[in-house]
Amino acid sequence: MTGITTTDLVKRFDDVTAVDGVDLNVRDGEFLVLVGPSGCGKSTTLRLLAGLESPTEGAVEIADSDVTDTPPGDRDVAMVFQSYALYPHMTARENMTFGVRTATDFGSGEVDDRVAEAAAILDIEDLLDRTPAALSGGEQQRVAIGRALVRDPEVFLMDEPLSNLDAKLRVQMRAELAELHAELQTTTLYVTHDQVEAMTLGDRVAVMYDGELQQVAPPQRLYDAPDTRFVAEFIGSPGMNTVEATLERRGDDAVATWGSNQLTLPSAGRVADRVDGRAVLGVRPEDLRQERDGPLRMEITVTEPLGDSLLTRGTVGGAEMEVSLPARSPVGVGDAVSLAADPERLHLFDPESGEALYHSSTELDATEAEPLLADGSPERR
Amino acid sequence: MGVHENTFDSTLGAYLLLLPTLVAIGAFLYYPSLQTLRLSLYKTFLFGQNTRFVGLANFAELLSSQTYLGSVGLTFAFAAIVVAGSLAIGLFVAFLLYEVSDGKAAYLVAAIWPYALPTAVAGTVLLFLAHPSVGIYTHYLEAWFGVELDWFTVGWQAFAVLAVAAIWKQVGYNVIFMLAALNNVPEALNEACELDGVETWRRLVRVYVPLMSPTLVFLVVINTIYAFFGSFALIDLMTQGGPTNATNLMIYQLYRDAFQFNNLGLASAESVILFVLVAGLTYVQLRVSDRYAHY
Numbered sequence: 001m002t003g004i005t006t007t008d009l010v011k012r013f014d015d016v017t018a019v020d021g022v023d024l025n026v027r028d029g030e031f032l033v034l035v036g037p038s039g040c041g042k043s044t045t046l047r048l049l050a051g052l053e054s055p056t057e058g059a060v061e062i063a064d065s066d067v068t069d070t071p072p073g074d075r076d077v078a079m080v081f082q083s084y085a086l087y088p089h090m091t092a093r094e095n096m097t098f099g100v101r102t103a104t105d106f107g108s109g110e111v112d113d114r115v116a117e118a119a120a121i122l123d124i125e126d127l128l129d130r131t132p133a134a135l136s137g138g139e140q141q142r143v144a145i146g147r148a149l150v151r152d153p154e155v156f157l158m159d160e161p162l163s164n165l166d167a168k169l170r171v172q173m174r175a176e177l178a179e180l181h182a183e184l185q186t187t188t189l190y191v192t193h194d195q196v197e198a199m200t201l202g203d204r205v206a207v208m209y210d211g212e213l214q215q216v217a218p219p220q221r222l223y224d225a226p227d228t229r230f231v232a233e234f235i236g237s238p239g240m241n242t243v244e245a246t247l248e249r250r251g252d253d254a255v256a257t258w259g260s261n262q263l264t265l266p267s268a269g270r271v272a273d274r275v276d277g278r279a280v281l282g283v284r285p286e287d288l289r290q291e292r293d294g295p296l297r298m299e300i301t302v303t304e305p306l307g308d309s310l311l312t313r314g315t316v317g318g319a320e321m322e323v324s325l326p327a328r329s330p331v332g333v334g335d336a337v338s339l340a341a342d343p344e345r346l347h348l349f350d351p352e353s354g355e356a357l358y359h360s361s362t363e364l365d366a367t368e369a370e371p372l373l374a375d376g377s378p379e380r381r
Numbered sequence: 382m383g384v385h386e387n388t389f390d391s392t393l394g395a396y397l398l399l400l401p402t403l404v405a406i407g408a409f410l411y412y413p414s415l416q417t418l419r420l421s422l423y424k425t426f427l428f429g430q431n432t433r434f435v436g437l438a439n440f441a442e443l444l445s446s447q448t449y450l451g452s453v454g455l456t457f458a459f460a461a462i463v464v465a466g467s468l469a470i471g472l473f474v475a476f477l478l479y480e481v482s483d484g485k486a487a488y489l490v491a492a493i494w495p496y497a498l499p500t501a502v503a504g505t506v507l508l509f510l511a512h513p514s515v516g517i518y519t520h521y522l523e524a525w526f527g528v529e530l531d532w533f534t535v536g537w538q539a540f541a542v543l544a545v546a547a548i549w550k551q552v553g554y555n556v557i558f559m560l561a562a563l564n565n566v567p568e569a570l571n572e573a574c575e576l577d578g579v580e581t582w583r584r585l586v587r588v589y590v591p592l593m594s595p596t597l598v599f600l601v602v603i604n605t606i607y608a609f610f611g612s613f614a615l616i617d618l619m620t621q622g623g624p625t626n627a628t629n630l631m632i633y634q635l636y637r638d639a640f641q642f643n644n645l646g647l648a649s650a651e652s653v654i655l656f657v658l659v660a661g662l663t664y665v666q667l668r669v670s671d672r673y674a675h676y
Contacts, residue, residue: 052572073578085569089591098587099577151577 002063002154002187003028004049009058011044018044020211021058026155029185031178032216033202035192037234041211043159046191050157051075063154073102075155078148082160084140086132092143093128100150111150118149121180138169145180156188162197174200195235199223207231224361225347229354232282232347238311240282243319244351247272247279256281256348259317261296265346271358275350279357282347285311285322290329294340298323300333312337420649432646439650448626449634449651453658456631459544460608466548467604468597471555476585478556479563489560496553500611504618507546532620536627539620543628546619547612555600562596563589598670602663609659631655 004026011019019041026032034042047053049060051072059068067075086095096115100106106114119125122142132140141161148156161177162170178201181188192198198205199219206216207230215227226232232240245256247268254268256279263281265271271279288296298321302313310325316339323339331337348358421439423432443449474492481488495503510518513531523530532538566589574584590597613632616622622629622637635655639648 050572050576052575071578072572072575075576077576079573079576081569081573083567083569085567085573087570087573087588087591089594099573099579102577102579102583 003030004155004187004189005061006045006049007059007061009045009048009060010056011041011048011053012056017211019048019055022208022211022213024206024213024216026187026189029187031181031188031190031201031203033190033192033198033205034208035195035198035205035234036208038193040208042191042193042208045208046079046157046159046189049155049189050077050079076153077155077157078151078153079157079159080141080144080148080161082163084132084144084161084164086140086144086147088132091129091131092124092135092146095132095143096128096147096150099147104151114150114152115146118146121149121183122146122176137165138173141165141173145177149184154187156186156190158188158190160192161190163192163194170197177201196237199235205235207234209234224363225356225359226282227356229280229282229349229356232349232356236284236286238285238322240284240347241288241319241321242280242282242349243316243321245279245281246277247275247348248277249273258319261317263295263341263346264343265348265358266343266360268348268358268360271348275348275357278351280349280351280354282349283341284345285324287342287345288321288323288339289342290323290325290331290337291340292338294338296339296341298337298339300331300335300337303331303333417649417652420646421653423646423649425643425645435646439647440654442647443650443654448629451626452629452631452634455540455627455629456609459540459547459612459630460605462544463547463551463608463612464601464604466544467551467555468600470548471552471559471600472585472590474552475556475559475563476589478560480581489556492556493553495549496551496557498550500550500614501618503550504546504615507542507549507615508619511542534624536624539624539628543612543615543620546615547608550615551604551607551611555604558596558600559593562593566592594670598667601666601670605662605666606659609655 004024006022006024009019009022009024010017022041022045024032024034024045034045036042044053048055049062051067051070055068059066061067062075062077086092087098090098093115096118097111100111100114115128116125119128122145124139124142124146127135127139127143132143135143141164144161162173165173174197177190181201190201199222202219204216205219205222207214207222209230215222215231217225217227222231222235226235226240229242233242243258245258245263247265248255248257249269249272250264252267252269254265254272256263256265258281263283265281296316298312298314298316300312300314304311304313305327307327309327310329310331312323312325312329312331314321314323314337325331344361344363346358346360347356349356420432422434422436424435424438425432478485478488478492498506510516511522511530511532513519513533516530519530522528528538530538532542570588570592571584574588579588609630610632612630613636616628616630616633617636620628622633631651632655635648635651638644638651
């Protein structure tokens with residue numbers, strides 16, 4: 001077992017708490033992506049696992065042994081840095097072999113074999129005798145990944161490795177990383193601020209905000225049934241629309257009202273009893289559609305043609321919302337359009353704590369849909 | 382564009398602004414240099430009031446003088462020892478300062494203190510610290526190294542004491558630059574080393590020194606120039622070139638010829654030789670280092 005487990009991990013820098021009680025479990029062979037906005041503590045968490053920072057409280061286990069006080073060099077982890085951290089005065093080959101000769105007891109011949117193998121996997125065989133200055137960003141990144149591969153570590157740690165690449169190269173490298181992981185099955189923790197990267201790469205995705213884990217789940221589940229309002233708004237591009245509404249019970253169902261807009265939430269009656277008449281309604285831009293007699297009315301303020309769709313921003317009952325309309329829809333700024341929502345794709349969140357109260361989809365099984373905060377606390381700051 | 386183009390109607394304004402600097406440089410640098418060059422071709426009498434053109438005779442005299450050639454050899458040896466010593470010790474101290482986490486500022490001040498002392502003060506202090514009969518350190522040096530410390534009369538000891546003094550004086554300067562260079566090493570590289578468990582000294586030699594190489598090249602050049610020129614005050618205060626010319630470096634010989642023996646023509650020729658040697662050496666250093674330094 002070469003999983004990673006953190007227990008109640010806390011890291012404070014003077015009076016700033018960067019990581020606030022994180023219990024994370026990366027399973028053996030899993031590709032887990034840690035995603036969150038800048039300053040949420042994701043990179044600090046990674047550095048705590050690498051041993052580059054030492055935790056204020058809590059413990060880190062790698063491969064079932066406690067490494068909380070183990071120096072980085074003895075943890076058998078390899079890291080890929082955002083800046084690549086290649087030695088500028090060494091060739092690609094020297095970069096790949098420099099660390100491995102101290103970090104492992106591979107013989108010289110074995111190291112050469114491993115470099116050749118890694119170079120073949122990453123398609124950089126022709127670049128091995130060049131220095132980083134003579135390599136493009138993408139090539140440098142391959143060398144940096146190659147350096148980690150040669151080490152054959154228990155765990156890969158990747159700190160935003162693609163964010164210095166241009167958009168096209170990033171998509172390509174993303175696919176290659178996924179392939180690489182499918183081939184090697186090395187336990188990997190990958191940190192990014194890019195939720196698309198997180199969704200496409202991760203077996204599971206851990207969303208972090210303000211030093212705390214919000215939700216750890218497979219990508220689709222994160223999208224379909226976010227545990228918190230933050231996750232709902234963070235995941236998806238653009239994220240979920242949220243609006244504070246009054247909630248009234250109607251038999252088994254409930255009706256959310258804001259301004260002159262009303263939406264019926266199937267089987268949400270028991271939720272309406274719980275929240276005392278107020279809740280945050282969530283609906284994704286993709287789950288809204290234009291419908292002549294739809295219950296929502298939107299004043300369009302911005303249209304963004306994305307090619308395959310027309311992203312439209314406007315106000316619905318005073319709240320900012322976004323709708324993904326079919327490409328070439330005949331709407332313009334200043335128009336008012338009627339909208340309807342997919343009743344299977346509605347969500348409710350607690351207005352104070354932000355935790356999810358309800359997902360309308362019947363496909364999500366009830367126990368999993370039960371809202372849970374990652375840290376088990378009833379409230380979030 | 383356009384707005385700034387007409388600030389000066391001609392280049393005249395620019396030259397006017399440069400004038401004070403040009404005048405100062407001309408008067409205090411170029412004119413004396415040219416005068417030196419001219420004087421080196423003359424025999425001078427009576428403090429340079431009477432001069433007679435002798436062509437290259439001054440140079441011929443110098444290059445056939447055993448004393449002068451000895452001084453040249455001595456100077457090169459001295460420079461090699463001082464440059465190597467002050468760079469090696471500077472690197473060691475700078476690296477310790479870089480690695481230490483507590484009390485960094487205090488250590489730094491301590492390390493660069495000697496550099497902040499005027500050379501004349503440093504020379505006087507060292508003269509008494511290591512004075513053969515009354516020096517505070519003399520007893521311990523004799524006890525530890527098992528030598529009879531008598532550098533007022535033993536040539537190699539005087540040379541050694543002078544070299545130590547020159548290194549001690551220069552280390553602080555090197556430490557400042559080296560520490561700045563070390564602090565420029567990207568943090569991610571340190572972390573990459575840490576994750577690979579690269580030991581401290583291997584990291585210094587294989588990672589830091591190559592990355593510091595532009596700074597090190599600069600320091601080699603500056604230290605060379607220092608060793609050739611900057612040691613004058615130390616010699617004058619501590620050994621006066623003696624005993625029996627054992628510390629008679631070129632810069633001191635030059636001074637003596639000019640101001641003790643009033644032979645300005647000869648001293649000028651020595652100045653020219655010294656200048657050519659240092660310029661040539663600097664050029665070679667820069668050329669050679671181009672191959673090794675990573676800019």
